[in-house]
Each structure stands twice: as C-alpha cells, then as structure tokens.
Amino acid sequence: MKKGQVTVFIIIGVLLLVVFAAILILTQFNIKGDLTAEGIPVIAQVPSQFEPIQTFTENCVAQVGKRGLVLLGQQGGYIYPELVGTFTESDPTNADGLTLSPLQIPYWYYNKNHNDAETIGISSLQPELSKGEMSVEAQLQRYVEENVDNCLQGYSGFVKEGFVISQGDKQSRVSVLDNAVHFTLSMPVSVSLGSSDTNMEQFFVSVPLALKEYYDLASDISKAQKNLTFLERQGLDLIQVYSGVDRKKLPPTTAIKFEKVSTTQWTVPDVENNFKSMLSSNVPLLRLLDSNNFFRYQYPTAKYSTVSQQNYDNMILPLIDASDLDVTFDYFNWPIYFAVNSPGNTIKPNQLEVGYDFLQFQFQQYITRYDASYPVLVTLHDEDAFNGEGYTLSFAMESNIRSNLPAESDNIVTPSISAQGSLLCDNPEIPLITQVVDGKTANPLEAVNIGFQIPRDKECDIGITNNDGELDGKFPSAYGGMISYEKVGYLKNFYPIDTKKRDNLIGAASSRLQEPFTLYPFQKIKATIMKKEIAKCVGGDCYSDDPFFSKSNEVASNKPDGVEKTHAWFYAGGKEALYSADIAILTFELVHGPNENVISQDYTATLNIEGDDEGEIELVPGTYKVSAVLLSDEPLVIHEEERCVGGLLGECFTLEEQYIDSMNTGSFTWDTKTTYLTISPNTLYGSESVEFYIPSFNYFSVPGEKLIIEDLGVSAELQDFTKIPHIRTSLLPKFK
Secondary structure, eight states: OHHHHHHHHHHHHHHHHHHHHHHHHHHHHHOOOOBOTTSOBOOOOOOGGGHHHHHHHHHHHHHHHHHHHHHHHHTTTOSOGGGTOOOOSSOGGGSSEEEETTEEEEEEEEEOSOTTSSBOOEEOOOOOSSSSTTSHHHHHHHHHHHHHHHHHGGGHHHHHTTOEEEEOOOEEEEEEOSSOEEEEEEEEEEEEETTEEEEEEEEEEEEOOOHHHHHHHHHHHHHHHHHHOHHHHHHHHHHHHHBSSSTTSBOOSEEEEOOSSOOOOEEHHHHHHHHHHHHHHHGGGOEETTSTTOOOOOOOSSTTHHHHHHHHHTTEEOOOSOTTSEEEEEOOSOOOEEEESOSSSEEOOEEEEEEETTEEEEEEEEEOOEEEEEEEEEEEEETTHHHHTOEEEEEEEEEEEETTEEOOTTOBOOOOOOOOOOOOOOOEEEEEEEEEEETTTOOBOOSOEEEEEOTTSOOEEEEEOOTTSEEEEEEEOOSSEEEEEEOTTBOOEEEEEOTTOTTSOTTBOSSBBSSOEEEOBOEEEEEEEEEEEEEEEETTEEEOSOTTOOSSSEEEEEOOTTOSSOEEEEEEEEEEEOOTTEEEEEEEEEEEOSOTTSEEOOOEEEEEEETTOOEEEEEOSEEEEEEEEEEEOSOEEEOOEEEEESGGGSEEEEEOOEEESSEEEEEEEEOSTTTOEEEOHHHHHTOSEEEEEEEEEOGGGSOGGGOOGGGGGGGGGHHHHTTSHHHHHHHSOEEO
C-alpha cells in the first residue's frame, strides 16, 4: 500500500511538471508579458517564418508614429487643432491660433475675448502631455489607430506569397519619455502558412526623440510670457524707440512741441503699417540665453551705445536648458488688431495756448494711446533629431497691449479718448484777397483750398481759389495765425500771418497779399541708384574693381593686436551698378520748401531698388535731409584666424569663422544744415530722370583670407566721412 501511494504521488508530480513546462512554453511564444522597468512591453517571440510580418507591422507603426509626431510638432502639440478652436488667416487675433496653410497652430497664450470686448480674457490652448482626451499622447494614439491600416494595406504583399492573415480590432498606447516616444499597438493577428500558424497580439516600437525636452522648454517660454508679459514689454519698448514728433516715426505716447501750429500729423493706416514693419524687424531679435542659436552683439563704444546695448539686451530671455536647440521668434506681417485714440483716420495733437499780458506761448500736446494685438510664432528646432533630418516644435502666442500697458486677464478696456482739439474758429471779420500760382508753370492755380488756423482752434475753411487763382474772403482776427494752402497733388503749405494787425499784415497790404503765393506740385521722376566703391588695401596690396584706384581718401583702417599688416579701406569713387543681391534704400525728409519763411507739411519720400532695376520717386522742390543704406544678401565668410599677442611669452587665440548671410555694405546720412540736399524747381521740373549714389564697401572683391572680423565695423566710419565737402559733392545726385 505504501509503495502504491508513493507511485501515485510521483505520477502526479510528473504531470504537474509537464503542465508547468507547457504553460511556460506557451507564455514564451503566445502570451504577452508585463512592461519592463523601462516601460517596454515584453513582446512574445514568433516562429522565424512569421518574423517578417511582425517586423512589417512594427515598421508601419513607426512610420505612422513619426508622421504623427512631425504633424503634432508643426501644429503646437496638436494633430487635430480644429477640435479645440477656430482659425482664420484674415483675422488671427480674433481666432484661437495662427493659420499657415495648411497648418493651424493654436495659441499657448492669448486673449480669448474678441478684440472689441470690454474685458480681456487671457487663456491658453497648450495641450497636456499625458492627461485628457486632447493630450499629446492621446492624439498620437488616435492617429496611429486611424492611419496604420493605410500602411498595412491588409498585408496584401504577404497574402500574395501564400500567407493567410486575419487581424482584429486595434488599440494603441503612446508614452512620451525623456528621450524617446514609445508606441504600442495591441492588435490580434492570426497568421498561417501551410501547416504552420501563429498568433500575434502586440507590436512595439521606440522612436528616439526628445519630445518631452522640447515640450518642457516650450512650456517654460509660455510661462515666462504669462508671468513677465515679455512680448508686450518688447512692443512697448519699441514704441518708445520708434516714436517721435516726426511723420516717418510712430506718434509719441506723450510729447510737447512749442510751435504755433502743428505741422506733424499721421494717418492711422500709415501708422499701423509702420507698426507692423517695426514688429517684422524686431520680434526676431528676441532670443533665449541658452539656446544653440544665441548670439549677443556687443555695441562698440560710441554715442548712444549704452542705450542701444540696453535695448538689445532687454530682448534676451534668461531661460536655460536649450543649449542643443535653435529657438526663434517671428512675426511675418500677419493682420493685427490696431487702434489709437483718434476720432478718425488722422492723428493730431492738442493745440494749447498759455498767455499772460503780452507773453503768449503756443504749443502742441501729443498724447497717443496704443491698443494692439499681434501673433508671434515660436519655433524650437533640433537639427540632430531623426538622425539629422531635424525636428521642429512650433507654437503661437499673442501679444496684447491696451492703453500703453500689457493687457491682463479681467482687465476692463477703457474707451479711447481723443487727443485732438475741437474749439471753433472765431467769427471771420478781416477781408483779404489772396492769389496762388503753380510753382511748375507759374500760372494761376484754381481750386486751391484756403484755410486758416490759430492756436487752440481747428483749421477753418475760408474758401477755394477761382480761375484766376484768387480768393476774396474774410479771415478770423488773430495774432499768430496761419493761412493754409491745400490742393491734391501739391505740397500743403502754411503761411504765418497776424490778421489782427490790419495795417501791418505780414507780407500783405491791408486787403491783398502783395505777392502771389506759390504752391509746388509733386513730381514723379525715374530713378536709378549706383554704388561708389570703397576698396580694401592690406599692406601694399589693394583689391579694387576700379583700374584708376588711388589711396587718396582713407575711410577707415585697423591694425589689431596680433595682425601683421594694416587693413585699410579707401574711397575709390568709381561708380558701378548694383549687384543682383543688393538692396538700396534712400529716404528724403523735407526740411522746408524753396521759401524758408513758409512752413511746409511733413513729407518723406522713399526709394527702394533691388539690383540694377529702375525705380520712381515722387519729390517736391525744397531742402531735404537724406539718408541712404545699401544692403547685400550675398553671403560673406570671414575665415577662421589665429592671432598671437604679447611676443614670445604671449598667448595665442583663435577667432572662429564667421558666416554672414546679409549685411550693410554702405550708407550715409546728411542731417545737418551744411549737408542738406537742396533740389530747385528748375532742376526737378526740368529733368526726366535722376541717378543717385551710395558709397559701398567692396567686400566681395577681397580674397577671403584678407578679410578680418574688424572689417564688419568699418561702416560706422561712413557717417562722418560722407559729410566731408568734396566726398559729399561726389555723391550728389545727377539730374538728367
């Protein structure tokens, strides 16, 4: 009996061992295990003849997952942005993000309320990384489930080879880790080939991408905007830098100018365009302190350099952990919300007067309140991602300025108050006859609007001239008045006159102006821009395109420590056409018309020419401040250079190679009385075309090894050099 019992126990033990072994084998081949410590699921092995199907499926998951990652990065963390907001190209600041067709990029910081609403509502559409239906992981899971079949195509290639394959429902799981994104696809696949078959349940791929690092840095930038409102503060700083009582600048937020009548006005559309141009040029100057593309320019010691350096440094964001990423901020001239405290399309100052007995002071008070909203695109780029293919995470933020302050959530938007006065003119009682003639033809000029303006009053309409260019009208009785002359196509002028002194009118008899008033028409004229060479010499070797070049006019020279020879630049003076990569910009600001006693409206004309194209500029006779700048889009390389200082016991250092993709190659500014440009009526109206000149450093004829880093700073020397009388004379335009 005892031997029989032992035998039974042995048989039971053997059976248990067999069952355990069978379970272990089945687990290895068919049953999926738990996750490893690294979050990687244990995928069952399959027989070798079925491994290509497993590999093919995993490759499809990897391809679809990568496409989802790329799309998600381009659209601010969203594959399906239309589910969280509305988007429009024509009005992005009243939308939930930017539209860069076909991409839609939600705002991670913006005012969700309409721009015209009475309150501000700051919000964010930044997605969560792993929580919620619209999290980054959830969107990637959905994208894989919806698109993997397009890649698998029913395993048609394997079916043709004799495999019998059936697949069940799909469910994906995505995990964003520090340096990788894991994709797991749960999908039962039954496969048979002849007498062999197997079942596959799970497929796993790990895509090496530091998405979490990019996301965390983008979150830090968004938080910095929320806490510091750095976009708004940059915009407000730029308004102060670019504003002034000057038509070519933005209207100042506050300023006072002592003058009898305002000659400086702006139109709102022009100001908005200038504001947008300012943003396009300056928003890209925002930089991250620790980013891969960070560069800090050090202004050379000069007048205003401290202010310039401070403004430049204010655009540096002190965020770290971005050393392997390029981070850029951009505004690409998108439509913006823009409003100022102007009752119409014209921005004017208050006209005020303070008097005590015989002392009278007139002044203009400028008060401008800016309301603006504009989008900014933030781009994080890792050029080493995806084995050198690169990866980009972009998101949008919106800057909101209200009443010259950064807008905050729940702020009440106060209505704009006009800075323009509205006092009525005095009753006209002084009879006066005035006559106007055309400055081009000397003929009487009809249909000229005659007005009268005095301090604290709006401009009064007196009447228009008849066929003989005359107006017999009555003017208000006042001291320090201005007669205004205005006609479409002509420069508006103001003539100072004291109508209260009936027997001593300035420039007039008791009832008639002694001489006709001359009004000058604008004249369009064909224009070209040529450049005049500034050539470089190193020691005795010179590099010039001018065969008659001489070293008689030195512009700048450098002999830095560690450099053997002097590097000098000389004005050659020979003219040549602009290169195809050149862009020339000339700006003319009218100081006064041909008659210095007449006050003219502010007028600025600009000529932009690319390459050797011919342009057209509209001018009026008078005296101008002139500024010119010549830009080149041709890349310039300054080679790596080793310098040694201190003799035998000194030290050596290496200056790294510099690549400049665009640069300023020439300029001048004539902004003093001795350098103003005067264009007479006979010169302007008697010419069909004009040729302008800009001095230009000929960097591109100098061998690369002969260029040094100091050459990039020589352009600063042009401002004084071009004011030397004989140099200025050589740069005067030629009217033909």
